[in-house]
Amino acid sequence: MATQSRLNRQTPSLLELLQLRLLPEGSASALRYLALLMILVLAAISLFPLYWALITSFKHPSDVATIPPSFVLTRPVLKNYIDLLTGSGVANSPVLKWFWNSVFTGAAFTLGVVLVASLAGYSFARKQFPGRDKLFWLIISTMLVPAWSTLIASYVLTLKLGMHDTYWALILPGLASPFALFLFRQFAVTLPDELFQAARIDGAHELQLWWLITIPLSRPVLATLAIFTFTYHWNDFLWPLLVLNKPQIYTMPVGVSIIMFQLKGTGPAYGIGMSAAILMSVLPIVAFIMMQKQMIQGITIGSLKG
């Protein structure tokens, strides 16, 4: 928060100077147009696949794979989406069930992550107990370890616990999220101590301090955390791919990846593929638009204090 407001205050004067310092003097205006042109080209390249998927998903299957390709949408139809959601063209594909699986486990996972991380984050921020800081940094440091190195063990562990092909496999293993703990703890540290002292004098219980003071004050950070967590779970592909084998329990990404292997012929395959890609992307994109400021802050916080 502080970084953001500082940046904003400096922005006008910085901007004036930036024009001089990043581009040579003299030819500045011609170069600035060149810079703008280059940005537009780069942005077009970076956004093209998404645009291409979007318009393709609304084409009729017979118009999907044409030579030459048509880059504008002339007659939008929902056929690809309907085919995808009813699972037609592909045998035994309960796509709506996969959608529901993703939403349901995502909601349960998010609720669990936020609950567990806010309890622990409150404690790490505001309680005094031996080993507190060492424990905290131990937890945080596990974020740096590549996922592949422990993935096999997690796979074997959840298999032994009988969690494969159940919703538990999608909810429990990631529940203690170091990222969520870190985010919540960093926020809870900034709360004024007077509030807690006053509540204690009024006879508040420790759980009441958490539930009646910390939680209401941290609604913005909890919302950010919830959206981050849900989007992460929604996009996750590798873990569900490993632990789910029954089509009835697939999440959306796993199911879609299976469909993509079963479909024959380019037209319907790409039509359904693109509509699946768009359908899976709507939620992360909406989340990004809602949380743009927090996301961009979150990225830079980790990197600039080097």
Place this chain on the structure above:
Amino acid sequence: MTDRVDKIGSGLRIGPKTFPWPRLTISQSEKLWGYLLIMPFMAFFVVFFLLPYGMVIWLSVVDWHPRGVTEYVGLQNYADVVEMPSAQKSMVNSFYYALMVVPISTALSLLTAILIVSLRSSNLRGFFQAAFYLPGVISGLAVAIIWRFVFDFHVGVLNYALSLVNLEPVNWLGSIYAALPSLAGMAIVSSNGVAIIIFCAALLSIPSSLYDAAAVDGAAFWRKHWSITLPLLTPAMLYVIVVSTLGALQVFVPIYVLTRGGPVHSTITVGYYIYNQLIFYANAGTAAAAGLLLLVATVGFTIFQFRRFSQVVEF
């Protein structure tokens, strides 16, 4: 010190009279509640984060079977990984892939960030930051599915573009020479958002007085950027390079969706090799050994990059 606090604290008893258990001093109750509140988190953390660290070491020295007998095999799994041609190929490919992706995407992100920061309007800058970040928020699976269409030999956009300039179509994903570079190209185009935002923030945080001083000293354009911008960007650059190297060495989803390691192992990466060993060959031991070797390699790379950078500039 603690004794004194306890003596003072011993006079103050907390908790209403209805509490069934013995009353505690303030510092005792502080500790107790501290531990109680982290208990749910710690329980899941120990079982699903710490326990796997121990298990992966155990798995890497046994011949593990889901139902059969698990026996100790010493370092046999590691030997298998080192000797198996597909494993060797996967390490070479992962390294080669990272070598293609990391430098090009870092340079491209830096260039884009410099262009964005040089824009006059802050709205426009915000817009372009969002535009470059947007493709990064959608899942790797969705990106890979989209690119499968883009790369298609017959109806893909890339080969259509080649045909416009009278070039032969390229079998982007089906040729052993083109497949890995194609995957690298896809990564370079579609995953720059984070790096661009980090570079933008770093560029904006360079104090302009430095540039003024350089201008007074008569430094030319390139000299200013070489001597001021680049050194001051080093922490951001290090972060971007470390994170993107880690990501590149672990790449899996595009391989799974687009090539499945083929053709003829030309795109098998360490991630895909581990997946294959675990799921298709039920070889958890070999997979665990490969995972640990990947861990050692990535930690080694990270330390190497930190050292390399600390030689260039002091933090």
